[in-house]
Amino acid sequence: MAKKNLCNKCIGLCCRYFALPIETPTERDDYDDIRWYLCHKNVTVFVEDGDWYLNINNKCKKLSEKDHRCDIYDKRPKICRGYTVDDCDSVEGEYDYELHFTSDKQMEEYIKVKFSNNITEKKKNKKKKKKRKE
Ligand code: SF4
Numbered sequence: 001m002a003k004k005n006l007c008n009k010c011i012g013l014c015c016r017y018f019a020l021p022i023e024t025p026t027e028r029d030d031y032d033d034i035r036w037y038l039c040h041k042n043v044t045v046f047v048e049d050g051d052w053y054l055n056i057n058n059k060c061k062k063l064s065e066k067d068h069r070c071d072i073y074d075k076r077p078k079i080c081r082g083y084t085v086d087d088c089d090s091v092e093g094e095y096d097y098e099l100h101f102t103s104d105k106q107m108e109e110y111i112k113v114k115f116s117n118n119i120t121e122k123k124k125n126k127k128k129k130k131k132r133k134e
């Protein structure tokens, strides 16, 4: 199907979320902040081309549920005007995220694995301290 015809058959998927860039996490606490984002309803976090994004799955109030068209089309914000079907991967499912977190549990596991060396290190240190006390 030609891409330009996709919108006619679409329920306005691009108007049902927005994504904001967030700082790239480096420290354990940064990842824990992201875990907190993920504790909230309708929030996911994804990484694309190395950049991290907070994704909020929340429908725009201006999207009509009757015909899935914009109620303020002539006055729609600049960001909507700049988005064309050429930018759209929503319909064809071409998303190519490096990472996509959909729950706080996933992030918890990710943190465990990512920082597992530190955990081992801390355990070792604890043992050393214990030995000194004896
Ligand atoms: S740009 Fe993509 S997601 Fe938006 S209405 Fe068109 S086909 Fe649907």
Ligand code: SF4
Pocket (backbone or CB within 6 Å): 014, 015, 060, 061, 062, 063, 064, 069, 070, 071, 072, 073, 076, 077, 080
């Ligand atoms: S203002 Fe219109 S075009 Fe922009 S997100 Fe809302 S419904 Fe979509």
